C-alpha cells in the first residue's frame with residue numbers, strides 16, 4: 001500500500017499522536033523570542049573557533065526550560081554548520097543522578113560502546129578530553145535538572161568540565177548549560193552561580209494564559225486533523241491550565257480532550273472536540289483540588305441566579321458575553337419569580353463569581369461586531385454539573401431570603 005495513504009485512518013481527530021507527546025520538540029518555540037535572544041547573546045563567542053559559553057536556566061515546572069535548551073542547541077548546530085562542528089550531550093540528571101552516571105552518558109554520546117566499568121571519574125573525563133581533541137568538535141553539555149546531581153554528588157563534575165581545556169593546547173572545547181527548577185536554586189546558589197557568573201543566569205517565568213493558548217494552538221495545528229478544534233476550545237484549555245502557567249499541563253489537557261473526542265467517533269458524531277470532551281479530562285490530571293462543586297454553596301441567592309444563567313449558556317457554548325448573561329439572567333429570574341437586579345448589581349455578582357474562580361473573564365472583540373466586550377467562560381467546571389447543584393439549592397435559598 002502506498003505510504004502516502006498512511007495518514008488516512010491514523011485518526012479522525014488526532015493525526016499525529018507523537019506530536020502530543022511531551023518529549024516532542026516542536027520546530028519553533030512560541031512566545032519565547034526575548035528569552036531565546038538572551039540565551040543566544042551568551043553564546044556569541046561560540047561562533048569563533050576558540051569560543052565557549054556558559055548559561056544557567058532556571059524557572060518553574062513546564063516553563064519550557066528543557067525545550068528551550070533543546071531547540072537552542074539544535075538551531076545553533078544548524079546555524080554554525082560548515083563553520084564549526086557542534087555536538088550536543090543533553091543529560092537529564094534526574095535519571096542519572098551521580099557524577100559518574102552523568103559523565104558516562106556524556107561520553108556515550110560520542111562512543112556508545114565506551115567501556116565504563118571500573119573507570120574513575122577522572123579517567124572518564126580523560127577519555128572525553130582525548131576524544132574531543134581528536135575529532136575537533138565543540139561540545140555543548142546540557143545538564144538538565146542538575147540539582148539532582150548536585151545533591152547526590154556535589155559539584156565536582158562541573159568543576160572538571162569547566163577545566164577540561166586545562167593542561168592541553170586547545171581552548172573553547174566545551175560549553176555548559178545548566179537547567180534547574182527555580183525552587184531548588186539554593187543548591188545552585190552556593191555551588192554554581194558564583195562560578196557561572198550572575199550575568200549568565202536566565203530566569204524564565206511561568207506562562208500566561210495567552211501564552212498557554214498559543215502553545216496549545218501550535219500543538220493543535222501540527223497534531224490534530226484540521227477543523228476538529230476551534231479557538232474557543234483552545235482558550236478554555238489555556239484558562240483551565242492557567243493558574244499553573246505550566247505548558248505541560250495545557251498539552252496534557254489538549255491531548256486528553258482530543259483522545260476522548262477520538263474515542264467517541266462512530267461515524268455519526270460531529271468530528272470536533274467539544275466542551276464536554278474538555279471537562280471530561282480526568283480530574284486526576286488537575287492537581288488543583290480547590291475546584292469542587294461546593295464552591296457555589298456560599299453564593300447569595302441572587303448570585304446563584306446569575307451563575308445559573310451562565311451555566312445554561314455555557315453548557316453548549318465555550319464562552320458568552322455580558323449581554324448574554326443579562327438576557328439569560330432575566331429569563332432565570334422569571335422562572336424563579338424574582339425581580340431582576342440592576343445592571344451594576346449584576347456586574348458585582350459576576351465579579352464575585354470570578355473571584356471564586358468559578359468563571360474566567362477576558363475582554364475581547366464583540367462577536368461579529370465592532371468594539372470590545374467582556375467574554376465569560378467556565379474552564380474548571382462542567383456547566384451542567386454546576387447547574388444541577390444550583391437548581392437543587394436555589395428553591396431553599398430563595399425561601400430563606
Ligand SMILES: Nc1ncnc2c1ncn2[C@@H]1O[C@H](COP(=O)(O)OP(=O)(O)O)[C@@H](O)[C@H]1O
Nearest residue numbers: 022029030032061062063064065066067247248
Ligand atoms: N514556548 C513553547 N513553545 C512550544 N512548546 C512549548 C513551549 N514551552 C514549552 N513547550 C512544551 O511544553 C512541554 C513542557 O516544556 P518543558 O520544556 O518540558 O518544561 P520544563 O523543562 O520547564 O519543565 C514540552 O512538551 C514543550 O515542548
Ligand SMILES: [Mg+2]
Nearest residue numbers: 065066067144
Ligand atoms: Mg524539563
